[in-house]
Every structure is written in structure tokens, then in C-alpha cells.
Amino acid sequence: GNSVTQMEGPVTLSEEAFLTINCTYTATGYPSLFWYVQYPGEGLQLLLKATKADDKGSNKGFEATYRKETTSFHLEKGSVQVSDSAVYFCALAYSGAGSYQLTFGKGTKLSVIP
Amino acid sequence: DTAVSQTPKYLVTQMGNDKSIKCEQNLGHDTMYWYKQDSKKFLKIMFSYNNKELIINETVPNRFSPKSPDKAHLNLHINSLELGDSAVYFCASSPDPRFTDTQYFGPGTRLTVL
Numbered sequence: 001g002n003s004v005t006q007m008e009g010p011v012t013l014s015e016e017a018f019l020t021i022n023c024t025y026t027a028t029g030y031p032s033l034f035w036y037v038q039y040p041g042e043g044l045q046l047l048l049k050a051t052k053a054d055d056k057g058s059n060k061g062f063e064a065t066y067r068k069e070t071t072s073f074h075l076e077k078g079s080v081q082v083s084d085s086a087v088y089f090c091a092l093a094y095s096g097a098g099s100y101q102l103t104f105g106k107g108t109k110l111s112v113i114p
Numbered sequence: 115d116t117a118v119s120q121t122p123k124y125l126v127t128q129m130g131n132d133k134s135i136k137c138e139q140n141l142g143h144d145t146m147y148w149y150k151q152d153s154k155k156f157l158k159i160m161f162s163y164n165n166k167e168l169i170i171n172e173t174v175p176n177r178f179s180p181k182s183p184d185k186a187h188l189n190l191h192i193n194s195l196e197l198g199d200s201a202v203y204f205c206a207s208s209p210d211p212r213f214t215d216t217q218y219f220g221p222g223t224r225l226t227v228l
Contacts, residue, residue, distance in 0.1 A: 032214045043118070043204050043219030044157070051214060087155055093213030100162070100170060102213045107155040 002027045006090050006105035013080055013112050021075040021108045023064075023090035033057075033066050033073040034091040038107070044089060047075075080112045117141050118220040120205050126226045127195055134191045135223045137205030143218070145169075145211045146188035148180060149204040151222070157204075163188055164211040192225075200227045 007022040025033065032051045036044040048057030053068035062077045073090060090105040118139045127133055139146060147170075148160045162170035163182045177193045192199060205220040 036217075038155075041221075043206075043221045044217075045219065046216045049216070089157065095212040095214060100211050100213055102159055102217075104157040107157070109155070 002031065002092055002094055002101055002103050004090050004092050004103050004105040006088075006108050008106075008108070009087075010109040010111060013110070015082055015112055015114050016079045017112075019075070019077040019080045019084075019110070021088055021090075021110070023073045023075065023105060025071050025073065025090075025092050027071075027092055027094060029094060031092045031094045033064070034093065035062070035064055035073070035075050036089040036091060036104075038087045038089065040086070047088070080110070082112045082114055085110055085112045118205055118207055118218050120203075120220040120223050122223060123221065124224050124226075126228065128228055129195055129197060131195050132191070132193045133195060133225070134189055135203055135205075135225075136187070136189045137220060138187050139205075139207040139218070140186065141207055141218060143207040143209050144185060145208045146182065146185075147206040147208075147217065148188065148190050149206060149219075151202045151204060153201070161188075161190075162211060169211055195225075195227045197227050200225055 003026045034049045035047040037047045038044045048059040050057040050066035056065045064075045087107045094101045145164045147162045151157045161180045166182045179191045182188045202222045206217045208215045208217045
């Protein structure tokens, strides 16, 4: 079946540090890949997505590239801010033959300190 | 202005009670979902409705019963509440059920069963 594996957290970084949160997946067919972010006390919101191999999703300085050869969708940001402190979820969506699946990773908590 | 709203935001109740959580979206989407997020932030889909029809019903105890009176509403009724039902429940919506589109999440309902 489909699955998503994210790096374990929590991750603590100083402001302006470089961020990488690893995400790898196992899937049949051609899934779409997402990063969602959950700020404290709020629901999830889409951060970025990629729907086919080699696509790069980007938003708010975050980037992730859909790598089919390594089955990865790592999240990166060059310089994090305190306001980026949140839980980040990698997700995989698959639709085919009348079946719909959406699988989330376990989430990675990021804390950015001034 | 709110896209996906849920009520109540907090729900504290005794074991054995029956409770409902309501969800409404004003985005004109066809598909709505219920997710459960446990204390470790693990997020799992429970149900999905498309045009008021149930299309995803994950392995959830039959004490949980979703109801969609119209496309804009998806309510969750829980009978005979148990301690293990304590979690944050998120409603979400999307334009269609294929999961390749962005999901819009509500703010969550924190259910505590005593």
C-alpha cells in the first residue's frame, strides 16, 4: 500500500538557519505529493504541492521537488523565521480506478528560536 | 469569510455520552472529510463525502456516524463515547474527491472524554 515516512522531530533551529525536513514515500502509480503546515492551535493548511515527477512546489520561501528516482519530496527553506514554528506534514494522494487515498506522514514539529 | 468552520471548538464530556460535531464550508466544494488527529499529531482520514454520498469509510468504529444533509455540511455523530475517542477532529473540504486538489481544513474540535 501507499505510505509516507517523515523524519522524526522535534527539530529546533536558530533563526536564519537552513531547514530540511526529509520525506520519502512508497506508492503504486503516480501520486501527487503535498506539504501541509499546522500552526499551533489551528487546522492544517496547504504549504505546497507537486503533481508529477520533477515538479517543484514552492511557497513562502519553502521548496520541495518531486523526485521519482529517490521517491522523495524533501522540504527545504534557506532561512527560517520564528514564525515558521509549526508542525509540517508530508502527504501523498493517489486516485485511480475509482479509489481515492490520502496518506499523511506523522508530522515533524519545527521550533525556531530567536 | 470563514472557509471551513466547525462547532464546537472544545468538547468535554463523560464516557458513554453521545455527542455531535458540526462542519460547514462556504467554498462551494463537492467533497468533505473528517480526520482524527491523536495526541502524537498523527492524522488519519475517517470519512469522505462527495455530493452528499459516502465515498470513503476507513476502519472506524460504527459508533461514529457521519451525516451530510447537503453539500455544504458534514456532521459527525459519536455514540457511547470512549476514552480513546479523545483527539482533535478536523473537517476539511476540496473541490473534488481525487485528493490532487488542495484540501481546506477547519480549525479543529478538541474532544476530551473523561
